[in-house]
Amino acid sequence: MTYCVAMRLADGLVFASDSRTNAGFDQISTFRKMHVFDKPGERELVLLSAGNLATSQSVISLLERRAGTDTTNVLNTATMFETAEIVGQTMREVIRRDNPDGKLSHVDFSCSLILGGQIKGEAPRLFNVYPEGNFIEATEETPYFQIGESKYGKPILDRIVNYRTPLDRAYQCALISFDSTMKSNLSVGMPLDVAIYRKDALKPCLMERVEEQCEYFHSLRQQWHSGIQELFSSLEPPATS
């Protein structure tokens, strides 16, 4: 499994992904699920992937290979909307290649993608690309998307993140969302990849790989865990006691 989250906020974009993949419990590997396409001064794109690794790797490879060509590709589209269309089409193409008649029903070839970024002339935009290749876009009311093992880490996002949340606070909330997920689910694992894009920068994101031994993450997890326990202890005793 995988867990990825991305937010489109007033100040820019925040992306985070884990790096664990597994095919059964005895075949666990580390794969990066965050991919960046940039053309400084003109566009910055980040793609997060969850689901079938063969599918998502092929999608990324094709997007990369075509990025240098004359065909319409992720580095020469006019808008983020058009970029999302290309990502969706490429995903459909890969799934058609691997499961031509849709007959291999015992294998799940699908993957989910989150595409975010900014192209000069537009505001930053964020899309959730479904396994079918269609997509939805984040709005001020719904500023974040999750893919993969998303439920454990959703309550904290719902309590904290809104469109006006500053980027560094959103980054911190993403880390806590991962902490809650990793405490409850073995299939999501360290290290984490985080990217922060400040609106209108049009230059590479601030990228960070958060490793197990990362001091800040360790201290954040501790603070959160003991803070939750203190908060719980401070609650009014129940009426039934």
Added chain:
Amino acid sequence: MTYCVAMRLADGLVFASDSRTNAGFDQISTFRKMHVFDKPGERELVLLSAGNLATSQSVISLLERRAGTDTTNVLNTATMFETAEIVGQTMREVIRRDNPDGKLSHVDFSCSLILGGQIKGEAPRLFNVYPEGNFIEATEETPYFQIGESKYGKPILDRIVNYRTPLDRAYQCALISFDSTMKSNLSVGMPLDVAIYRKDALKPCLMERVEEQCEYFHSLRQQWHSGIQELFSSLEPPATS
């Protein structure tokens, strides 16, 4: 969907369930998912159900009907283990009745049950009865079980509940686990049913129906939500800012 949680702690048992069932988004009803069988002075049993409502209602009806007869039934078993066997068998019987050859693969007839309680001569015990009718038992290391929409509300249980948690604190933690779930998922809804059984009481549980307008639950949700926001604000700023 449904969410139920039950804990076996040093001091006794805590059970909680929501009451929303839905067959599609326009067919939403309220059904109690907590069922009690008691024989004061001798045994106290609580059954929580999730999954196909036709199956779980039939299971409960058959268990109730047979409880007055001479056959081995939930009110005359010698141990909780034997009671769990009867519950599992009854579930298999109902699924066989409704889907005799297992051919109706487009309908999910399955349900999951949690059975907890105490029979005189034994300590309180708690079982998670799988859709196949087999079951596992809670231990000191794994003191709680969840069925249904369990992921949103799991992180808070993992942070707070252990075998030594007092009953009133466990009750409070269950309510917060439901709050987090209901904030993120529409298919779990009020009112909640809660039952608290004190070890060796061998008398009916303290039962409570928590309604939307319940003052204590309302205040608990508020305290928790603002407490989480304050805790978040108090965290050290990230190293990357």
